[in-house]
Amino acid sequence: MTDWINVILQGVLVGGLYAMFAAGLSLIFGVMRLVNIAHGDLIVLAAYLALVATQTLGIGPLVSLLIVVPLMAAVGYALQRLILNRTLGEDLLPPLLVTFGLSVIIQNGLLALFTADDRKLQAGAIEVATVRLFEGVYVGLLPLLQFAVAVAVIAALQFVFYRTALGRAFRATADSPEVARLMGLDNRHVFALAMALSLAVVAIAGVFLAIRADFDPSIGPARLIFGFEAVIIGGLGSLWGTFAGGLVLGVAQAIGAHINPGWQILAGHIAFLVILAVRPEGLFAKGRA
Amino acid sequence: MNVHVTFASRSSRAGMALCAVAFVALIAAPAWGGRDDLQLLSEMYCYVALASLWNLLAGYAGLVSVGQQAYVGLGAYILFAFAILAGMPPLAAIALAGIISAAVAVPVSGLVFRLRGHYFAIGTWIVAEVFRLTASQVSVLGGGSGTSLPAALIIAIAPSRQLRDFIEYWVALALVGAVLLLIVLLLRSRYGLALKAIRDSELAATCNGIDVRRTKILVYIVTAGAAAMIGAFIFLQRLRISPDAAFSVNDWTAFVIFITVIGGIGRIEGPIVGTIVFFALRQTLADLGTFYLLMLGAVAIAVMLAAPKGIWGLVVEKLGWQIFPLERRVIADGSTVAGNAAKT
Numbered sequence: 001m002t003d004w005i006n007v008i009l010q011g012v013l014v015g016g017l018y019a020m021f022a023a024g025l026s027l028i029f030g031v032m033r034l035v036n037i038a039h040g041d042l043i044v045l046a047a048y049l050a051l052v053a054t055q056t057l058g059i060g061p062l063v064s065l066l067i068v069v070p071l072m073a074a075v076g077y078a079l080q081r082l083i084l085n086r087t088l089g090e091d092l093l094p095p096l097l098v099t100f101g102l103s104v105i106i107q108n109g110l111l112a113l114f115t116a117d118d119r120k121l122q123a124g125a126i127e128v129a130t131v132r133l134f135e136g137v138y139v140g141l142l143p144l145l146q147f148a149v150a151v152a153v154i155a156a157l158q159f160v161f162y163r164t165a166l167g168r169a170f171r172a173t174a175d176s177p178e179v180a181r182l183m184g185l186d187n188r189h190v191f192a193l194a195m196a197l198s199l200a201v202v203a204i205a206g207v208f209l210a211i212r213a214d215f216d217p218s219i220g221p222a223r224l225i226f227g228f229e230a231v232i233i234g235g236l237g238s239l240w241g242t243f244a245g246g247l248v249l250g251v252a253q254a255i256g257a258h259i260n261p262g263w264q265i266l267a268g269h270i271a272f273l274v275i276l277a278v279r280p281e282g283l284f285a286k287g288r289a
Numbered sequence: 290m291n292v293h294v295t296f297a298s299r300s301s302r303a304g305m306a307l308c309a310v311a312f313v314a315l316i317a318a319p320a321w322g323g324r325d326d327l328q329l330l331s332e333m334y335c336y337v338a339l340a341s342l343w344n345l346l347a348g349y350a351g352l353v354s355v356g357q358q359a360y361v362g363l364g365a366y367i368l369f370a371f372a373i374l375a376g377m378p379p380l381a382a383i384a385l386a387g388i389i390s391a392a393v394a395v396p397v398s399g400l401v402f403r404l405r406g407h408y409f410a411i412g413t414w415i416v417a418e419v420f421r422l423t424a425s426q427v428s429v430l431g432g433g434s435g436t437s438l439p440a441a442l443i444i445a446i447a448p449s450r451q452l453r454d455f456i457e458y459w460v461a462l463a464l465v466g467a468v469l470l471l472i473v474l475l476l477r478s479r480y481g482l483a484l485k486a487i488r489d490s491e492l493a494a495t496c497n498g499i500d501v502r503r504t505k506i507l508v509y510i511v512t513a514g515a516a517a518m519i520g521a522f523i524f525l526q527r528l529r530i531s532p533d534a535a536f537s538v539n540d541w542t543a544f545v546i547f548i549t550v551i552g553g554i555g556r557i558e559g560p561i562v563g564t565i566v567f568f569a570l571r572q573t574l575a576d577l578g579t580f581y582l583l584m585l586g587a588v589a590i591a592v593m594l595a596a597p598k599g600i601w602g603l604v605v606e607k608l609g610w611q612i613f614p615l616e617r618r619v620i621a622d623g624s625t626v627a628g629n630a631a632k633t
Contacts, residue, residue, distance in 0.1 A: 029407075033406075033407075034407075035406075035407030035408065035410070035411065037355070037410075037411075083590070083594070086594055087593070087594070092351075092353055092406045092407060092410075093347065093353055093550075093554070093593075094593050094594075094597060095407075096353055096355075096407060096410055097546060097550055097589060097590075097593050098590050098593055098594070100355070100543060100546060100586075100589075101547075101586040101587065101589045101590040101593070102586070102590070103586075104539075104543060104582055104583070104585065104586035105583050105586040105587060105590075107582075108579040108580075108582040108583045108586070109579075109583060111579045112579045112580065112583070221414075221538065224411070225411065225414065225415055225418065228408075228411045228415075229415065232404075232408065232412075262422075262425070262426060262433075263426075265418070265422055266419065266422040266423070266426075269415055269418055269419045269422070270419070272415060273400060273415070273416075273419065276400055276403055276404070276412070277400060277403075280403040280404075
């Protein structure tokens with residue numbers, strides 16, 4: 001019994017990380033209908049930036065967030081202003097192809113700079129610290145912190161979206177770009193801010209990914225897929241839905257892995273496909289699909 | 290006034306004549322080319338075929354898939370399964386791979402068609418990942434590390450290595466020829482007209498009585514079966530299969546998309562031009578390793594931003610050429626009164 005409680009608990013905690021992968025993806029899709037194929041590779045890029053920061057400055061991975069988050073946000077702003085804004089329009093293909101190209105460039109650029117070796121960020125004593133919930137059930141302090149950060153990130157995004165002028169600009173542009181422009185908003189700037197915010201979340205996710213497990217330049221696409229699955233499982237258009245989607249995915253993977261280590265990822269995909277088959281609008285969709 | 294509809298134009302007549310000459314020269318390639326030439330050409334044929342199929346999907350049916358590796362790998366695994374477990378002759382298994390994969394595509398389409406646009410794209414990718422992870426659980430075919438075709442099956446194709454090379458080359462040529470012919474015939478049929486209408490405006494197509502969803506599913510299933518046959522052939526030639534190679538998103542989708550976009554999406558000539566450019570780049574820059582892939586990504590982005598219709602799109606715009614007779618023209622009194630060269 002405690003065995004299964006542990007499995008599900010681990011799944012939930014990892015699910016927080018998946019929710020962070022998904023939140024950035026969901027944000028830019030909501031604002032500008034853009035699916036960023038390079039999303040996973042940007043997560044890995046953030047992990048490598050944190051690696052460089054910790055190694056050159058001798059700081060801890062959590063402190064490196066102070067550098068990596070603004071840096072990734074700046075990358076996001078520039079990327080959107082210089083390249084991605086030019087691909088937006090009726091046609092689906094240009095943004096898809098351009099972000100696919102970016103994905104190949106980031107992967108191979110990282111491969112050329114850092115080789116294919118496995119890397120990991122060392123967070124020190126916090127990595128092995130555990131909290132006893134009750135007899136036989138322990139959780140690591142780090143996964144707990146990561147989960148708390150995920151909750152905070154979603155809450156912060158929710159606040160920005162529904163309680164600030166920036167969020168109003170996001171929602172207005174999402175609903176009708178033309179009317180938003182008539183009201184004096186500069187869409188190019190609004191989109192670039194959305195991408196900056198998305199990559200700030202990506203940066204946090206990347207650093208936690210890098211503390212939690214080994215990473216190498218090739219693991220990006222799988223993170224994109226996890227994030228995407230969380231978005232669809234949770235239902236489009238709802239940030240807390242996306243969060244719940246991440247947890248469902250995490251638990252499905254944990255259960256799969258517990259039955260057979262080879263089934264971890266497959267179990268997550270199957271959970272996604274089952275939900276797509278029986279409830280294509282997602283578990284927690286807001287009204288419309 | 291005498292009015293009739295024709296497909297051919299002066300450039301397409303010249304183009305088809307040129308194609309016929311090239312086709313004869315390529316059939317005779319074993320007489321003029323070495324073993325390496327034949328292998329390079331076979332590989333190019335496979336990419337022309339895969340890119341043409343992706344072009345049909347994305348360029349005509351508006352189905353941007355990044356999961357075609359699902360069917361390339363499935364076809365390859367079906368060939369290996371029937372050859373190794375049932376002792377079926379590999380060449381016969383290619384056809385079987387096409388039929389079974391098209392049948393698999395029917396229920397898969399039911400799932401992925403629930404997603405639209407970009408989400409469809411990533412949904413198809415997840416299906417491919419499910420296939421890859423499932424293949425690595427099949428222990429009789431080597432699980433995650435893969436397996437090889439037994440030598441006896443290969444020798445059964447033809448006794449001498451040279452004759453085997455020739456036969457495989459001709460099979461590749463026949464496959465790409467069949468794929469191109471299939472696409473040309475499809476586009477000239479009423480389904481082709483429906484596809485072009487869907488490409489230009491789904492709403493208008495629906496209003497004109499086209500069953501958009503059914504047409505798209507049909508294209509999805511046909512391309513799945515054809516991609517599986519190409520995949521089966523590719524791995525028959527490689528003699529070895531593994532889940533990572535068979536379901537590689539880079540090899541069977543990223544490159545294929547780059548080829549189509551660089552050559553010119555939405556035009557049948559595009560994938561052919563794109564494949565020639567892709568292989569020319571590869572033959573000259575492959576020594577640079579990862580830098581080559583970096584450049585390929587950059588070239589694809591640059592083409593998409595600067596010339597979204599690709600190389601052949603520019604040729605059509607500037608010179609009005611078309612090699613394949615696909616465009617309907619209304620001829621009255623011997624002169625063209627209406628042709629929409631820019632759009633079809």
